[in-house]
Each structure stands twice: as structure tokens, then as C-alpha cells.
Amino acid sequence: MTTERRATGSARRPLHVAVMTGAAAGIYAASLAGVTALQASADAGLAAERQPVAAAIAEQRALHDSLDTALAQAADGYAEAAAAYAAILETLGAHEADLAALRAAVAAVEGSAAGLGTPARPALPTVRSSVGVAPAPRPATNATSGASGGG
Secondary structure, three states: OHHHHHHHHHHHHHHHHHHHHHHHHHHHHHHHHHHHHHHHHHHHHHHHHHHHHHHHHHHHHHHHHHHHHHHHHHHHHHHHHHHHHHHHHHHHHHHHHHHHHHHHHHHHHHHHHHHHOOOOOOOOOOOOOOOOOOOOOOOOOOOOOOHHHOO
């Protein structure tokens, strides 16, 4: 009998330990699932709290992009204006040379004209304008109107 009890007693112990280990693992898994659910709920709340900030960041990013585009367009416009200014500077030297030649020609003409002197102008007769038109007299009227108490 002692041998039978030992054989059945030994068989019960490993089964009992296996059930307790399984139960402990189940409880542990359930607690992990609960912690995961709590963490997911907290993360969802945190994401909801951060939503306005994320929207503001997205708006600022869009404003930054539009400002960057405007600055690029302004830089392109500035580069075009600088190129046009450089082209004008290239032709400015030729215009200055033309003006110097014109100045020399005007000085030569003034010198020649000064040597000629001014001719005496004959006195022109005075012209008087006299138109003999007298204003016409107003015609006499005998009409009256009844407007504004004129009777």
C-alpha cells in the first residue's frame, strides 16, 4: 500500500503543479492584457490632447512652405532685375559717348552762330484789331408765368 500511495501521490504532484503554473500564467496574461488596454486608452487620450498642437504644426508648415515659395519668387524677380540692370549698364557707355559727340557738335554750332552776330530786325507795324459789332438789343416780352407766385 505504501508503494501505491507513493505512486499515486507522485502522479498528483506534477499535475497539481502544472495546473497552478497554467493558472498563474493565465492570470499573468490577463493582467498584461489589462495593462495593455489601459496603456492604449492613455495613448488615445494623449493623441486626442495633442491633436490641436498637431493641427497648428501642420498649419505652420503650410505657411512656411508658402512663405518659402514667395521668397523664391522674389529672389527670381531680383535676379531678373539685376540682369536687366546689367544689360542697361552695358548700353549706358555707348549712350554717354553719343552724348559727348552731340555736346561737341552743339559747341561747334554755338561758336559758328556767335561769329555770325544777330541781324537787326525791322520794326513791324502795330496791328489793331477792332471789330465793330455791337451787341443786339434784347427783345421786349410781355409774357408772365404762373410759376413760383409770379401771378
